[in-house]
Amino acid sequence: MNIAILGYGKMGQNIEKIAEKRGHSIVLKTNIKPNQEELKKADIAIDFSEPSAAFENISLAISVQVPVISGTTGWLDDYDKVVELCKEKSGHFLYASNFSVGVNLFFKLNKYFSKLMSSVENYQPELEETHHIHKKDAPSGTAISLAEQVIKETSYESWACPPDDSQNNIPIKAYREGEVFGDHCVTFSSEIDQLSIKHSAKSRQGFALGAVMAAEWLSKQKPGVYQMAQVLDDLIK
Structure with missing residues (x-):
């Protein structure tokens, strides 16, 4: 997959390393509002940005038909708006407070x-x-x-x-x-x-690995709003 990392802090850097080890390519990594055309090059976006930026990042990804998962916390007052946008745009969205x-x-x-x-x-x-x-x-x-x-x-x-x-x-x-x-x-x-x-938790690697696994899982799903529990249910069958 071609992955966009929205929020390139310590978590974003760990996600990059694990994604590349699993054969994926990072086509965008940014700490600012992503460029729409650059974002469209991604097969999926992984958001670990700031609470103040998460809603805008997620909304932009859904609007340009890029599936997006988010592990950013502190923005959930706008969660219902994302759900409605996802339905309106037939998008793919998965949020988890923790991807481990x-x-x-x-x-x-x-x-x-x-x-x-x-x-x-x-x-x-x-x-x-x-x-x-x-x-x-x-x-x-x-x-x-x-x-x-x-x-x-x-x-x-x-x-x-x-x-x-x-x-x-x-x-x-x-x-x-x-x-x-x-x-x-x-x-x-x-x-x-x-x-x-x-x-x-002993390191950030568990969170990063779970996020990449969730991205791999979401890329194979029909449009909709999903939870990490559904990813886990498939993993432990």
């Missing part, structure tokens, strides 16, 4: 964990996430996805970061330390004991 295969397995585990814990009384959920000091959004998109899974399986109505005193909110504690690639922990606690599940 391990994290997506963690999502599956968290869904089951939350459902199991909701069947017993007096356990309260809490989330903690830690990332490097350069990450601009808090909580992370992954933490939000985890919290939303817990909400679907329990009686909680929302999440709060920083934690508040509401009994209906799941507290999320977000830390920014050093060069941590990403730690996420979901805990259910009672007065008697606590149970936790945790995922820790």
Whole structure:
């Protein structure tokens, strides 16, 4: 495939290395608004840009009929607009708060964990996430996805970061330390004991590999809006 990388930071650079190892070509890599004609040369676009640029990047790709996947977080107030544009243009779009295969397995585990814990009384959920000091959004998109899974399986109505005193909110504690690639922990606690599940990323390579695999998968799909869970379902058949 010919790939356009929209957002050529550390993630973009890792994506480039892995994509080339898997036999793909990078035809565009940019940290600014992509040129429309250059973007059209790509078979697919991978967006890991800034939250302020993601909506415009994704919309442009869909408008010129270039399938696009995005791992940028912090822009989801405009997500529904992208979905509508994708339907209007018969485009291909896949968003994930985290492309790591391990994290997506963690999502599956968290869904089951939350459902199991909701069947017993007096356990309260809490989330903690830690990332490097350069990450601009808090909580992370992954933490939000985890919290939303817990909400679907329990009686909680929302999440709060920083934690508040509401009994209906799941507290999320977000830390920014050093060069941590990403730690996420979901805990259910009672007065008697606590149970936790945790995922820790050791490098950016897992995220980059998952993004390239998602791009390969999306390139073979019919027009539509997809999720990383669908990619994973195909991988683990």
